Amino acid sequence: MxxxxxxxxxxxxxxxxxxxxxxxxxxxxxxxxxxxxxxxxxxxxxxxxxxxxxxxxxxxxxxxxxxxxxxxxxxxxxxxxxxxxxxxxxxxxxxxxxxxxxxxxxxxxxxxxxxxxxxxxxxxxxxxxxxxxxxxxxxxxxxxxxxxxxxxxxxxxxxxxxxxxxxxxxxxxxxxxxxxxxxxxxxxxxxxxxxxxxxxxxxxxxxxxxxxxxxxxxxxxxxxxxxxxxxxxxxxxxxxxxxxTRLDDYIAARRQVAERYAEAFAGTDLITPVTAPGNEHVYYVYVVRHPKRDKILESLKGHGVSLNISYPWPVHTQSGFAHLGYGKGSLPVTEEAADEIFSLPMYSSLTGEDQERTIDALRSVLSTI
Known part of the structure; x- marks a missing residue:
């Protein structure tokens, strides 16, 4: 689910x-x-x-x-x-x-x-x-x-x-x-x-x-x-x-979720978010990266966990924007990232139990991938 x-x-x-x-x-x-x-x-x-x-x-x-x-x-x-x-x-x-x-x-x-x-x-x-x-x-x-x-x-x-x-x-x-x-x-x-x-x-x-x-x-x-x-x-x-009036509380809760993810996946080969110098991140989404992304997502379904990708198809590669003339390879960093990134559950009301469910499933999959 x-x-x-x-x-x-x-x-x-x-x-x-x-x-x-x-x-x-x-x-x-x-x-x-x-x-x-x-x-x-x-x-x-x-x-x-x-x-x-x-x-x-x-x-x-x-x-x-x-x-x-x-x-x-x-x-x-x-x-x-x-x-x-x-x-x-x-x-x-x-x-x-x-x-x-x-x-x-x-x-x-x-x-x-x-x-x-x-x-x-x-x-x-x-x-x-x-x-x-x-x-x-x-x-x-x-x-x-x-x-x-x-x-x-x-x-x-x-x-x-x-x-x-x-x-x-x-x-x-x-x-x-x-x-x-x-x-x-x-x-x-x-x-x-x-x-x-x-x-x-x-x-x-x-x-x-x-x-x-x-x-x-x-x-x-x-x-x-x-x-x-x-x-x-x-x-x-x-x-x-x-x-x-509760926005700062929402942000604080999201940062706690992000902190737990970072701690949980330290030492694995999953690439967790990098905060740029001078930035204070609010973690609208928690985007991670792995070269075997698709295999990981498929394996997670067996654990009852279905995750999102933000974004799987860069805008310039979509048929509705073909008239702009950007061919494959024109934005290599964007295209490579789109093949490897995916998002972990992130919202201020995420319970510790639900977060741990995702962590346990993903760590299990990463250990066998």
């Missing part, structure tokens, strides 16, 4: 009264769209990140789409990012009419290899989109230096890095804007879809608010810029407000 679905159920049982109270609060308020819960969450989420502006939207993909558009990215432009990410990162670029341009990842962390970015910049480049993957941050200081040199904005993809820090700075506070997803599995997850884009730039904030509401500004039914219907739901916002 897969362990991943248990995280939501265990968390819900623990927080059920608060979650149901949140729903009731919204339904009794009489304001179901862009009401006090969205406004409250936006203010509190912005404050958590030390920035003045947060715009709640309907999902993490649109948080990136609106972020890119608010920064002026559009048809004919290029956005530099990575292929080792969830497809929505790249789909969001495509939805603006821009072209994704990939650089490879660092072999130890699987994060954007910043040393490759400058060579990928062309006269059409309009934005750099680093993905803070698996729970830790891209090396932002050299990336910002490149961005400043070429006059380019940075949009951080923070969907997997709620609360992560890089040399003391929290993910989402280092670029011109940052996009978040609140999909239920995230470190800060809603009970459905949700997203947000944060910024310290008042102009970008104004653009975001206009874009999420059809492109309307001060006068209803008057569109100044074609936009979207992309509003964060009041119910999800109220749930997120309450869960935000």
């Amino acid at each position: 897969t362990l991943y679905v248990w995280g939501y159920l265990a968390e819900y049982e623990k927080e059920r009264d608060d979650i149901l109270q949140a729903v009731d609060t919204v339904f009794r308020s009489g304001q179901l769209v862009l009401g006090p819960s969205v406004k409250g969450f936006e203010a509190e989420f912005a404050a958590y990140h030390g920035v003045p502006h947060c715009v709640g939207v309907d999902n993490g993909t649109n948080a990136i789409v609106l972020g890119l558009r608010a920064l002026g990215v559009g048809r004919g432009d290029e956005v530099i990012t990575v292929s080792n990410t969830a497809a929505p990162t790249v789909l969001a670029i495509d939805q603006t009419g821009a072209t994704p341009v990939f650089v490879d990842v660092h072999p130890g962390t699987y994060l954007m290899d910043v040393a490759q970015v400058e060579a990928a910049i062309t006269e059409r480049t309009r934005c750099l989109l680093p993905v803070h993957l698996y729970g830790q941050c891209v090396d932002m200081a050299p990336l910002q230096a490149i961005a400043d040199k070429h006059g380019l904005p940075i949009l951080e993809d923070c969907a997997q890095a709620h609360g992560a820090r890089h040399h003391g700075r929290i993910a989402g506070s280092m670029g011109r804007a940052a996009a978040f997803s609140f999909y239920p599995t995230k470190v800060l997850g809603a009970y459905g879809d949700g997203g947000a884009t944060i910024t310290s730039d008042a102009e970008v904030d104004a653009n975001l608010r206009r874009l999420r509401y059809y492109g309307m500004e001060s006068v209803y039914y008057v569109v100044s810029t074609p936009g979207y219907n992309s509003r964060l739901d009041e119910v999800q916002a109220e749930i997120l407000r309450r869960k935000l």
